Structures are given as structure tokens and as C-alpha cells.
Amino acid sequence: MRTLTVSALSLLFAGACLAVVVHDTISYATPLKRISGSVIGFGNVNPNVKVEVFDRPEVWADDSLSPAEKRKRQKVIATTLTDNRGKFDFRGVPKGAYEVQFTTGDGGWNVLSILLKVDPAGSHDRLCVELSLEGAGQGPSSVKPCH
Numbered sequence: 385m386r387t388l389t390v391s392a393l394s395l396l397f398a399g400a401c402l403a404v405v406v407h408d409t410i411s412y413a414t415p416l417k418r419i420s421g422s423v424i425g426f427g428n429v430n431p432n433v434k435v436e437v438f439d440r441p442e443v444w445a446d447d448s449l450s451p452a453e454k455r456k457r458q459k460v461i462a463t464t465l466t467d468n469r470g471k472f473d474f475r476g477v478p479k480g481a482y483e484v485q486f487t488t489g490d491g492g493w494n495v496l497s498i499l500l501k502v503d504p505a506g507s508h509d510r511l512c513v514e515l516s517l518e519g520a521g522q523g524p525s526s527v528k529p530c531h
Contacts, residue, residue, distance in 0.1 A: 405518045407451060407495040408525045409444050412511070415503035419484055420473040421511030421530055422466075425493055429470030430515060434487045437461040437474060441483040441499040458483065477502050486513055486525075494518050496525040 419437060423430040438458040443449065449457075461482065466472045479502055486496045493515045509529040516525045 405491070405494055406516075406524070407497065408516070409497045409499065410525070410527055412498050412500040412527055414509060414529075415501040415506035416511075417502070417504060417506045417508055418473070418475055419477055419482070419500070419502065419511070421471070421513060423470045423472065423486060423513045423515060425515035426517060429466075429468075430488070430493075431466055431468045431470055432489070433466040433470070433472075433493075433515070434463065434485075434489065435466060435472045435474075436463045436485045436487075437477060438483040438485065439480070441481050444483065444497065444499060479503050486515060488515075492518060494525055496527075498527050 423433045423435075437460070438455075439461055440458045443454040443457045446454065462474050462477060464472055464474065481499070481501050484498045484500060486498075487493075494517070496513065496515055498511070498513070507529075512528050512530040514526045516523060
């Protein structure tokens with residue numbers, strides 16, 4: 385499942401140019417033993433990316449709700465910042481379905497949510513998350529297993 389939701393508009397140069405921040409939502413089909421991996425963007429590691437784990441990822445399938453209404457129906461389970469090598473790791477997240485959201489505090493990057501499942505019998509995959517630049521016209525953000 386891939387959906388794009390425009391989550392914010394910001395003005396650059398006093399209304400002469402608009403930059404659109406896109407909220408991209410991707411499903412990761414393989415259940416994971418734990419949520420961990422690296423964040424890169426435009427070929428570089430991304431330190432200090434905020435990574436949040438939310439419950440109730442199914443709300444993102446309800447197109448009748450706005451992004452703000454969807455978020456109100458969820459709780460934050462865990463949060464961290466990527467380290468100076470762009471790495472993140474959540475230990476002890478119980479078995480279940482989650483949304484993992486990646487955002488930067490200084491802008492410049494689109495927001496990415498990954499819908500996934502945690503299962504003790506799941507894969508040891510670490511996620512390689514590629515953020516896309518806001519308004520850059522490049523492809524959407526993506527996630528794949530790290531090698």
C-alpha cells in the first residue's frame with residue numbers, strides 16, 4: 385500500500401514559490417523481530433531524524449479521516465532520534481502492528497510512515513529508509529532491507 389498525503393504547505397520567497405511536504409505511507413510486508421535500521425536521504429546518512437512508533441496503524445487505511453484525525457486516534461509507543469550514523473533501534477516493542485514515522489525537525493525532507501508488524505518469529509531485517517527531499521521532484525521515500 386502506498387498513499388501520498390499532502391500534510392503541509394510552506395511559503396518560500398513571500399508567496400513566489402510553494403514547497404510541498406508529502407507524507408508518504410508504505411507497508412513493509414515482512415514481520416520483524418525488532419524495529420531497527422538506518423535513515424539516508426539523497427545518498428547521505430541522516431542524523432537527528434525523529435523516529436516515532438505509533439499503535440493502531442490501521443487508521444491510515446480510513447480515507448474518510450484527515451491526517452490530523454488519524455493521528456488523534458493513535459498513541460506514541462516509543463520515540464528516538466537517529467544517531468550520527470543515521471541509525472535507530474527500538475528494543476522490546478511487543479508483538480503487534482505499528483506505524484513508524486520518520487520526520488526531520490528542520491524541514492527539507494518529506495515525512496515517511498512505514499506500516500509494519502513486530503513478531504518474535506519474524507525476520508532479522510534491518511530497515512534501510514530513504515527519505516525524499518520536499519518539493520525536489522525526485523521519487524517518493526522508500527524502505528528496503530539493509531544488506
